[in-house]
Amino acid sequence: MVTRKIPIIAIATAPGKAGVGIIRISGQNLTGLIQALFEKNLQPRQATLLALRDKLGQPIDQVLAIYFVAPASFTGEDILELQCHGGPHLLELVMQRCLELGKDIGLEIAEPGEFSLRAYLNNKIDLAQAEAIADLIDAQSEAAVRGAARSLQGNFSDDVNDLVEEITQLRILVESTLDFPEEEIEFLENALARERLSAVKTKLLTLQNGARQGKILRDGIQLVLVGPPNVGKSSLLNTLAGEEVAIVTAIAGTTRDRIKESIQIEGVPMHVIDTAGLRQTSDEVEAKGIERTWEAIHSADLVVFLSAPNVDSEGNDLKKRVLEAVPPKCAILEVVNKVDLLEGGANSAPKDAIAISAKTGQGVDALKQEILKRVGWGGTQEGVIVSRRRHLDCIEKAAEHIARSEQFAANGNNSLELLAEELSLAQNHLGQITGRLLPDDLLGMIFSQFCIGK
Known part of the structure; x- marks a missing residue:
């Protein structure tokens, strides 16, 4: 990004219709532009309701104008903020009028992040604080x-x-x-x-x-549910999400593509991906879904490997292949589902696995705690930056x-x-x-x- 000295303008509110839309202008000296827009000067830091007109003198909108004088502004330059009604076409008209009248001072549309960049370059914020602005918006x-x-x-x-x-x-x-x-x-x-x-x-x-x-906290955890068909991956996704996100049937291979749902566990963002069951298949569509399962494993932060009683999982071979495919820093958690079908219940599950029933909810709370533990979450949000x-x-x-x-x-x-x-x-x-x-x-x-x- 080239650092520019010219005045810049941009719509500061999100795209779409809204009650209010904000246009922001930043530059070295905006008094001439303000005079051209409203035929009067503005008192710094005082909101003023004004009529904005086109070149023929016809009204465009009533705007609330606020003028911040350098260096007491976000960018460290003069800033003019125009609060208009939030229609997309209206905001474009206001932008065009500002660009018309700002041609003499070289007013141009801002590049992404250019307002924050100027704040950083003018020592209003440091780089970590600038990044925090984007993180606050994307939280x-x-x-x-x-x-x-x-x-x-x-x-x-x-x-x-x-x-x-x-x-x-x-x-x-x-x-x-x-x-x-x-x-x-x-x-x-x-x-x-x-x-x-x-x-x-x-x-x-x-x-x-x-x-x-x-x-x-910022990026969340990419959690991938993996295992052979019919072990309850989709049921576990629905249980974690608290709603019917994925179709669940008794037919093996129901899920043929990745299904992604974002949830929170104790405030920690989790991007849970339900995948096609891993098995040998001649079905072209299912084979493509299985290929995408392996792709999801390669980019996972945590892989939950599910098995279930009386489900053919190809023995330890499938688990070994999954272990070999996970990224170096990826954690893997073995889970036995459908323990409600076992005669001995959870006590019959392997000792190194978390025993759950996605159907009844048994063991799911313990699973959530183990997930947080495996991804390295410290258990408290207080003071975390x-x-x-x-x-x-x-x-x-x-x-x-x-x-x-x-x-x-x-x-x-x-x-x-x-x-x-x-x-x-x-x-x-x-x-x-x-x-x-x-x-x-x-x-x-x-x-x-x-x-x-x-």
């Missing part, structure tokens, strides 16, 4: 909303910046020792470097665990460099140069989270995923 649960709001308030950034500052202080001590070797200071002992490194490592581990929880894969990658790389820093610190002053380099690399990775140190191409990619009006 899939109440817990995700609250987590994104905490990040937008700067809680996540504060934790990252505190760690960066501690590493910076360590770097100052190490590099000053390198600059003055004649002092012969026993740096590591006198400066308590090992203890301070250990404290950084502990805080980084806490941040990493929190980021993992935050990523779960929504985070992204990018954040987690940066934290994990920083942790690797801090671990190597500890190794070099243990070698004494002979490894100070290597210690300084590892601390610098750890600092750089953490700095990328808030945007202190970030390549321009990555910056463009991040903001291009935002809404046009943000």
Whole structure:
């Protein structure tokens, strides 16, 4: 994304009909445009009801105009917000009128995320806060909303910046020792470097665990129900969803394609995928569905492998093939369904499997808890901050460099140069989270995923 200095305009509300639609304009100096639109000036931060007219003087709409003067605005530039009635054609007419009158100052339609990008570049927010805006809009649960709001308030950034500052202080001590070797200071002992490194490592581990929880809240869990035909995968999907999402019959192979339903378990988003039963078949349609089952397994975060009494599952061979197909970080959970049909009930199920009855609900609550446990959910939403894969990658790389820093610190002053380099690399990775140190191409990619009006 190329950073532009020109004024920009966009519809800031979602597409479709609504009672109110908002158009946002941001630029260096909007007083001339305001005068052209309304033939009067506006008081900053004061909502004013005005008539907006076309070039022939005919009314387009009554709008509520609010003017924010730089730098006291979201982007750090002058901002004009027009609250109109929310008809799509009406909003387009208002946009066209603004573009007509803004031609002299170079007014153009904003690119995706360009308002947030300008807020970031003008130091109104950092990169993690900018991403939190998009996460707040896209939140899939109440817990995700609250987590994104905490990040937008700067809680996540504060934790990252505190760690960066501690590493910076360590770097100052190490590099000053390198600059003055004649002092012969026993740096590591006198400066308590090992203890301070250990404290950084502990805080980084806490941040990493929190980021993992935050990523779960943001992205949800891709949970795939797998097994041979007629073991009750569709019944389990219906039970988890609380409604009849999938067709259930006694005929093996009823499900021939993936059925996806988004649910929540204790506020954690789950994207549950019911799949075609795995078996040998000559039916072309069913074979295609089975092919898609394997595709779903390859992209899963958690695979629930179902079996049931008196259902041919090809022995352990099918389970082995599923285990070989799951991604490296994917968890797998074995579940025995239809235990209500077993003479001994749940006690007759294998010890390493969760015993349930999707029909009666027996064991389903225990299954839900085990699902949360297997995906690494910590069991509490309090204080969790929504985070992204990018954040987690940066934290994990920083942790690797801090671990190597500890190794070099243990070698004494002979490894100070290597210690300084590892601390610098750890600092750089953490700095990328808030945007202190970030390549321009990555910056463009991040903001291009935002809404046009943000």
